Amino acid sequence: MILTLTLLCSLAFFHFFGKAVKKKPAVLYGICILLSLVSIFYPREGGLPFLDFFFKKIMQRGILAGSLFILVMLAPVLPKSFSGRKTIYLLRGEMAICASLITLAHNLAFGGKYFGALFLGQGHISLMELHAAIVSCLMILLLIPLTITSFQTVRRKMQAKTWKRLQNWSYLFYLLLYLHIFFIYQGALIRGKGEYFFTLMLYSFIFGFYGFLRIRQYRVQKESREKKAVPLLRIGGILPIVCLFLSVFYSAGKYRAALEANVDKIRAQETVAESKESADNAAENKGSVESIGNGEEKSDSALEASGDKASANSTAASSDSKAVDANSASGTYKDGEYFGKASAYNGNVEVKVTISGGKMTAIDIVKTKDDEEYFFDAQKKVIPEILEKQSTDVDAVAGATTSSEGIAHAVEKALEQAKQ
Structure with a gap:
């Protein structure tokens, strides 16, 4: 045209x-x-x-x-x-x-x-x-x-x-x-x-x-x-x-x-989603049964449950504290927007990573000097994979290897700030 x-x-x-x-x-x-x-x-x-x-x-x-x-x-x-x-x-x-x-x-x-x-x-x-x-x-x-x-x-x-x-x-x-x-x-x-x-x-x-x-x-x-x-x-x-x-x-x-x-990739993703949904439904049904059983036990020992309430609260607080420490150790990120810069093919590439709920929810390209066509090939493949895996350990795009690696490294730089 x-x-x-x-x-x-x-x-x-x-x-x-x-x-x-x-x-x-x-x-x-x-x-x-x-x-x-x-x-x-x-x-x-x-x-x-x-x-x-x-x-x-x-x-x-x-x-x-x-x-x-x-x-x-x-x-x-x-x-x-x-x-x-x-x-x-x-x-x-x-x-x-x-x-x-x-x-x-x-x-x-x-x-x-x-x-x-x-x-x-x-x-x-x-x-x-x-x-x-x-x-x-x-x-x-x-x-x-x-x-x-x-x-x-x-x-x-x-x-x-x-x-x-x-x-x-x-x-x-x-x-x-x-x-x-x-x-x-x-x-x-x-x-x-x-x-x-x-x-x-x-x-x-x-x-x-x-x-x-x-x-x-x-x-x-x-x-x-x-x-x-x-x-x-x-x-x-x-x-x-x-x-x-x-x-x-x-x-x-x-x-x-x-x-x-x-x-094939889409079908695999649908299979994983269906398996996860089935597992969630099974867990929900199991929880409902346990909830009914616990309700009967509580009706028989209401006084005992109320006596142990203070101890349970203390245990829960301790568990929450340990969970926070575990999340910090496993790399959960602080919510916010973070910027990272790394070397690409024709210069630096700068990205903005948005963290919500401790996870990466968006990655935007702020600035790049790489060739538009080949950088777009890297961008449209690498960014969705990083968001899907919640990891920068993704495969580079053939023909745009340096641009792909530059995007991944820039995201890593931004995530380092989110961990602080």
């Missing part, structure tokens, strides 16, 4: 402002640089909903850059009958430069995590994320010369054949772009996010459609220089389709296994 919306908005912008962009492209480049800088330093919390959506979902995640690259990719192969082809074709150079500038924000927003893990061994990333990071490095190496030679001032100083030969590397860039997208979304599907399948399917359709149109265009052209590129073009057209079908079978199995595991 976001990809489709971004593609339509980008196409509409260049349709209405295309002439102005063609006359003064430097103004648009400056705007792209400014938006990229704002995106890099945009706060994680406290922003307006519209700005949050634009900078976090569209800019930082590379949706806008990817949409512009897709338009540039499709421009030469779209049928001439397509109404927007002329606009895209005439402005594809400016679109490519804008997409490259915006890609800077995407790489800086996510590069600290993925490139740090790839080159410095810092933190933990999944196998799919590792593949995406490697592909991203290859894309950057290709993008630098392709972007520089897209400027009209540079292009005019180059020979036409040399410029054309260099720009042919854009076919490989498009292929790497799809692989990068595939690995990112495939990793999300493996983690059980089935909603990402339709987005991956849309990307696969677009890139597969491009490959089909490229091969079709080649067949109707007779220039020998076009024939040299056909093996790569065929790979570019077939690979997205193959990857899509592999994704369907692999991720569907993983997602189904996750669902089944969740169902």
Whole structure:
């Protein structure tokens, strides 16, 4: 949905402002640089909903850059009958430069995590994320010369054949772009996010459609220089389709296994709850019978019971005192709200733990600098398990191990205060 919306908005912008962009492209480049800088330093919390959506979902995640690259990719192969082809074709150079500038924000927003893990061994990333990071490095190496030679001032100083030969590397860039997208979304599907399948399917359709149109265009052209590129073009057209079908079978199995595991967990919880309820009912019935028997005994020895009342009160007070000491020794917490802070992936994570009735009843994230998507994966699994077990001894989330451990350690820090 976001990809489709971004593609339509980008196409509409260049349709209405295309002439102005063609006359003064430097103004648009400056705007792209400014938006990229704002995106890099945009706060994680406290922003307006519209700005949050634009900078976090569209800019930082590379949706806008990817949409512009897709338009540039499709421009030469779209049928001439397509109404927007002329606009895209005439402005594809400016679109490519804008997409490259915006890609800077995407790489800086996510590069600290993925490139740090790839080159410095810092933190933990999944196998799919590792593949995406490697592909991203290859894309950057290709993008630098392709972007520089897209400027009209540079292009005019180059020979036409040399410029054309260099720009042919854009076919490989498009292929790497799809692989990068595939690995990112495939990793999300493996983690059980089935909603990402339709987005991956849309990307696969677009890139597969491009490959089909490229091969079709080649067949109707007779220039020998076009024939040299056909093996790569065929790979570019077939690979997205193959990857899509592999994704369907692999991720569907993983997602189904996750669902089944969740169902088994719910059933186990229901069984435990039913067993506990049965035990409580049995204890209640037993207590009722004992209460009746005690009532008969009290009617026969009322005087004796009243004589022992003072002794019973004294014993009860002593028992209450011992119970308090036992609760303190076993770690019962004082009611209130307590804060804890611990190290996570991109910095500290701070939590607020609410204690009621001596137990943890709520855990809220006060502040974090970790990546929103992967931190959310850790948060939605770790916090419910801590509350359920009343313990921080829980399993970390695959792909978000450091964030999971950070949450658990922060809760431990807060509980240390609650014991004082």
